[in-house]
Amino acid sequence: MEKRRVLRMPFKFWKKHSQGGFTVLEALFASAILALGLFGSFQLSTASMAANQSQRSLDIASGLAQDLAECWQVPSVFCTSQFQNLENTGALSTEAGIQFERNWNTTAISTQGTDPTLLQNLQISVKWPSQDKLKGSNELRWEIRRASTPNWVGL
Amino acid sequence: MNQHSGMANLWSAICLIFTTSMLGWITLRSVMSETQRSQQHLFAAQALASSESLLETAIAQIDSVYSGQDIAIDAAFWRNASNSQCPSTLASPQWQCLKWTASEVGIFDHRISALAWPESIDVTNSFLLFVRDVRMSPHKIKITAHISLNSEQPGVGSRATVQQSLYIPISAPWTPPVLESAHGPEPAECTPIEWRKKFGNITPAQLKAISTAQLQNGLSSLSQPSRTVYWIDSPLTWTQSLGTQSAPVALIFSATACALQCPQIASQAAITGMVYFQSANACQNPVGLLTLNPEAYHFDWPIGIDASRVQRVSGSWKNAGF
Numbered sequence: 144m145e146k147r148r149v150l151r152m153p154f155k156f157w158k159k160h161s162q163g164g165f166t167v168l169e170a171l172f173a174s175a176i177l178a179l180g181l182f183g184s185f186q187l188s189t190a191s192m193a194a195n196q197s198q199r200s201l202d203i204a205s206g207l208a209q210d211l212a213e214c215w216q217v218p219s220v221f222c223t224s225q226f227q228n229l230e231n232t233g234a235l236s237t238e239a240g241i242q243f244e245r246n247w248n249t250t251a252i253s254t255q256g257t258d259p260t261l262l263q264n265l266q267i268s269v270k271w272p273s274q275d276k277l278k279g280s281n282e283l284r285w286e287i288r289r290a291s292t293p294n295w296v297g298l
Numbered sequence: 299m300n301q302h303s304g305m306a307n308l309w310s311a312i313c314l315i316f317t318t319s320m321l322g323w324i325t326l327r328s329v330m331s332e333t334q335r336s337q338q339h340l341f342a343a344q345a346l347a348s349s350e351s352l353l354e355t356a357i358a359q360i361d362s363v364y365s366g367q368d369i370a371i372d373a374a375f376w377r378n379a380s381n382s383q384c385p386s387t388l389a390s391p392q393w394q395c396l397k398w399t400a401s402e403v404g405i406f407d408h409r410i411s412a413l414a415w416p417e418s419i420d421v422t423n424s425f426l427l428f429v430r431d432v433r434m435s436p437h438k439i440k441i442t443a444h445i446s447l448n449s450e451q452p453g454v455g456s457r458a459t460v461q462q463s464l465y466i467p468i469s470a471p472w473t474p475p476v477l478e479s480a481h482g483p484e485p486a487e488c489t490p491i492e493w494r495k496k497f498g499n500i501t502p503a504q505l506k507a508i509s510t511a512q513l514q515n516g517l518s519s520l521s522q523p524s525r526t527v528y529w530i531d532s533p534l535t536w537t538q539s540l541g542t543q544s545a546p547v548a549l550i551f552s553a554t555a556c557a558l559q560c561p562q563i564a565s566q567a568a569i570t571g572m573v574y575f576q577s578a579n580a581c582q583n584p585v586g587l588l589t590l591n592p593e594a595y596h597f598d599w600p601i602g603i604d605a606s607r608v609q610r611v612s613g614s615w616k617n618a619g620f
Contacts (some may be wrong), residue, residue, distance in 0.1 A: 288419070293610065
């Protein structure tokens with residue numbers, strides 16, 4: 144019985160003096176939790192925006208590379224004119240406010256005894272500035288081959 | 299009451315923060331899953347580009363093998379082919395399949411150069427499969443390229459399969475022989491028949507290559523389906539019965555077999571189809587044989603095609619599948 148009374152003492156004390164102190168504690172707790180939550184939320188948003196932006200840049204870069212790779216395989220006037228030379232460096236294009244640099248070069252792949260004109264290789268490199276200044280720039284490499292074997296299209 | 303309102307406020311703040319955090323988390327998950335989807339799309343596109351590169355490499359290889367070389371190269375190219383390499387749907391012995399993996403480098407015939415595998419692929423998990431029907435269309439090869447991206451690529455492990463068919467110059471489009479006037483004199487029984495009148499544009503070397511391919515793939519008179527082209531270099535008497543009404547054969551005794559005297563055909567040997575002796579002095583189609591113009595060397599070629607070189611079969615490109 145005595146023991147129980149002793150245990151109740153701090154509680155009564157707390158209850159007696161809680162009118163003034165508890166509001167301050169409550170504010171402190173709430174602010175701390177709010178700050179923590181907002182910080183976490185902000186971090187999440189920042190991370191998701193960065194990931195989204197990075198992926199968007201990668202998508203644009205892959206689009207630029209694939210567009211050129213497709214063009215290389217189509218003998219249209221526009222596409223043929225793009226590949227007048229064996230290589231092209233420093234072609235800039237701005238997409239969604241980011242400047243992309245597209246380089247490409249074509250080479251013949253020839254093994255012993257094979258005709259070097261039979262198989263061609265196109266290497267494309269697309270570079271764009273990284274969001275992280277320390278990283279410098281990002282790069283996407285794309286490679287495609289094409290055999291000169293004709294397609295029978297009929298009469 | 300006042301004591302409890304403080305707790306309620308605190309609890310409400312916690313709940314709001316928790317809810318906001320949850321919404322933020324769900325939004326992040328949503329954005330990240332979209333990002334991942336976009337990445338997977340990119341990896342798939344990269345894998346597809348690599349598989350196309352391997353396919354184009356194989357096409358160039360075939361072009362190199364069959365261009366400007368004796369058609370006898372066909373047997374050398376398919377030397378390591380076997381029916382066991384075929385997909386389960388092509389189990390019949392008429393299908394000839396040749397699988398190339400990186401471990402097979404160096405086992406090619408000296409006239410066939412090693413394959414230049416694209417750098418982006420994992421060669422241990424990639425292969426090329428060449429398939430053709432040696433009975434119905436030995437002039438058409440279906441190439442399947444299956445790749446997996448290697449560890450140097452961001453999409454490591456991404457796989458893709460593409461396929462395309464090629465015409466190879468192992469036969470020629472069938473042109474009906476120019477028939478002599480119906481009112482003209484009947485040829486004597488032993489008048490040699492010109493090759494072209496029987497076989498059109500297909501050359502002896504091509505027919506020999508087809509015969510070799512059928513033999514190489516295990517087709518015989520007893521197999522199902524049976525062999526249709528027999529190129530014989532032996533001068534020994536022929537004793538085997540060949541061909542049926544539904545599947546007549548072409549039996550050609552070569553100039554080698556006929557060097558001294560063309561081989562005899564034993565009386566018990568029933569040949570349903572056509573027998574041809576590649577000799578200026580031999581009787582064609584000896585009496586007692588059921589002569590039918592076999593379809594054995596009439597293959598499906600597009601009209602007007604130049605069959606002397608390797609060409610892609612229009613519309614045969616396919617993404618995925620065997």
